[in-house]
Amino acid sequence: MILCFDIGGTTIKGALAYSAEDIRLLPRVATPKDDFAAFVGVLRQAIESCDTKPDGVAISIAGVVDEDNGWATVANIPCIHGRDLKADLETELGLRVIIANDADCFVMAEAGIGAGKGHRVVFGVILGTGVGGGLVIDGRLINANGGFAGEWGHAPVAATQAGDPPVHIPAIRCGCGLHGCIDATCSARGLEKLHVLLHHEDKSSQEIIDLWCAGDEKAARTIQVHVDILASPLALVVNVTGASIVPVAGGLSNSQELLAEIDRAVRGRILRKLSRPLVVKAQCEIEPGLVGAALLGLASLTD
Template identity: 70%
Template sequence: MIVCFDIGGTAIKGAVAHAPDDIRPVPRQPTPLDDFDAFVGVLRGVIDRAGARPDCVTLSIAGIIDPDTQAAVVANIPCIHGRPLKADLEAALGLPVLVANDADCFVLAEAGVGAGRGHRVVFGLILGTGVGGGLVIDGRLINAEGGFAGEWGHGPVAATEAGHPPAALPRFQCGCGQQGCIDAICGARGMEKLHHHLHGETLTSEEIVNGWTGGEARASRTIDVYVDVIASPLALVANVTGATIMPAGGGLSNSDALLAEIDRALRQRILRRFDRPLLVKAECAIEPGLVGAAVLGLGYRPA
């Protein structure tokens, strides 16, 4: 039995997990942002309710663990940002602690109990406000010790010309400090910037996708350019990792038509040929961070 948490800037979701299909959530609690002792207190309260000593405690966080310093980079929760979080929590709780990025927990959930079951190499991608991802090979998270692997949304690789016929594109500024990242043009906010650049019109990503599926010309042009931009770097990810399934989560993945269109373009650009979809909708739609944290903890073996 383990205790797992999905740590967000607003709320902490906790659960007691006995198996991947036996995860028992407890009521969520507000996240203490500036008080580490209070943060530990929330975790301890859930642990105390478990009824027995857990094998370990696992956390899904909206940040990363620096593999060189072991410091947590979680900008929206100041009380844990910059801390050696694993060591500090183990000292405070007296239990082994595992910490993973939320996108990594998402792909762990998909590989363990979702769309990636039965696949050796699973690359999970987030198509939400921004773009993220994670990689599991033979059931093991590549970022098991922390790190940046899977962050395919960052790096100045976005096309400066895309679509049919080609449209000239700017290198949008990314939140990571670079220009031309996939995150800056292919997340929901990026799609909105792309639409405004092409048409001078401000719409939400949902309105753009709905307009496209309804046959509206400007929205259709935006999606044509968007798919051309995103498919090539995603094809490179597929070639480099050898992934045989790519479950997608996040708000944009709610459009089956959009996923199918990206998948069609993706499979035309990769070396290995699939006669089935490679990019698929994630199956762990409810609490994937918590499910992934549970999968991570249930696979824990003491050193």
Template identity: 70%
Template sequence: MIVCFDIGGTAIKGGFAFSGEDVRPLPRRPTPLHDYDAFVGELRGVIEQADATPDCVAISIAGVLDPDTGVATIANIPCLHGRPLVADLEADLGLPVIVANDADCFAMAEAHNGAGRGHAIVFGAILGTGVGGGLVIDGKLINRGGFAGEWGHGPVAATLAGSPPVELPRFQCGCGLKGCIDAVGGARGMERLHTHLSGAALTSEEIVQAWESGDVDATRTIDVLIDLLASPLALVVNVTGATIVPVGGGLSNSLSLLREIDAAVRARILRRFDRPLVVQATCRPEPGLVGAALLGLEFSASQQH
């Protein structure tokens, strides 16, 4: 048995995992953002509910770990940012600790228990507040600290997009670069695009609703957004050989949007598919928790051989 966590800036979701199909969530706890000792206390509070000593603690979190130093970059939880997180948590919890990026955990969950089941190469894409992803090949996560699969970052966003094409600036990204897909492709990116193109400030939900109702301005925004997303995602598919791209995050709730992205991506890749490639994620209800559990169970199994 392992203890698994899916940790965000608002809540800590904990649970016990006995297999990849038997993950038992517990009630959520608030995330202490500025007090490391309080944060560790919340994790201990979950671990102490276990009937036996767990094999390890596996954590899904929105951040990356430097693969050389182990130092964490976790901007939304300041008390963890800049720490050698695995080493600190192992010392404080007295158990082996695995920490993985939340998009990587999502990809693992989809590859094993979701839309990617049965596929050898699965690229899990996140279209949420921003743009992220993770790559799983033959059931194994391709990961060096959470950096693999991050197609949202890198200054590759087109500056001419849509039909007819419109010129776009290289928007500033939170990672420090300009021109990242993350800055134009997620929910905040969609809102930024819509304001730039129409002058109106709407939420991503309002933009999608307006588009689905035939609004001219929203239709233009979605047209540009799909053009901006499809080419980089097509390149990811060509480079990895992925045969399925499950999508999670808030924007994946619009099946109409996913269908349009899927059609645009399939038109731009070398391999031809006569079935959907970019699809809605199906692992429910907590893919981050399930993905962390799978990584923890994998670690536990490796220690027994």
């Protein structure tokens, strides 16, 4: 049995995972953000509440573990930021600990029980406040030891000419410090920035999508440019990885119309010719970070 956690800046969600089909949720607990001893105490209390000792602990975090030194970058939880979190928790808890980025856990969940089930190569995409992703091949997460694989949203590759007819798009500064990232132009906030750039109108991403679906010409132009910028980098990722399915989560994925446009554009730019959808809505919508952590932990039992 694996004790798994999905740890956010506000809440720690937990579960007992006996198998992929038997994941039993635990009560949520507030995250001690500034006190490492209290943070460990929450995890230790969950361990002590188990009828039998867990075989290990698997954790999903909204951050990244550097595979070179083990240090965790978790900006919204100061007490674990900058630590060799795996080593520290294994010392404190006396159990094997596995830690993965929440986007990677989402892809594990999709590959295991969601839209990617039955596919050998699954590239999962987050289109929300930011643009992220993760890669699972043969049921194994590429970032098994941490790292930045799957972070297709961050690199200065966003097109500076997009749409039909083409319009100039400046290299927008991204939160990572670079200019011209997909994250900066194709996230929900990026969609809003594009609309301001094109039409000098301040609209929320949901308003833009709703207007587009209602036939608004300005919103349609924004969506066209947005999809044009996004589709080529994603097509390149598909070509490089050989992904046969791309499940999408995050706020923008709630628009089936937008996903259909992205799917059409990406399939038109990849080498493999598919007559079925490639870019699809994620299916594991309930606690995917927790489910993914559970699947990672269970897989570790056979390593």
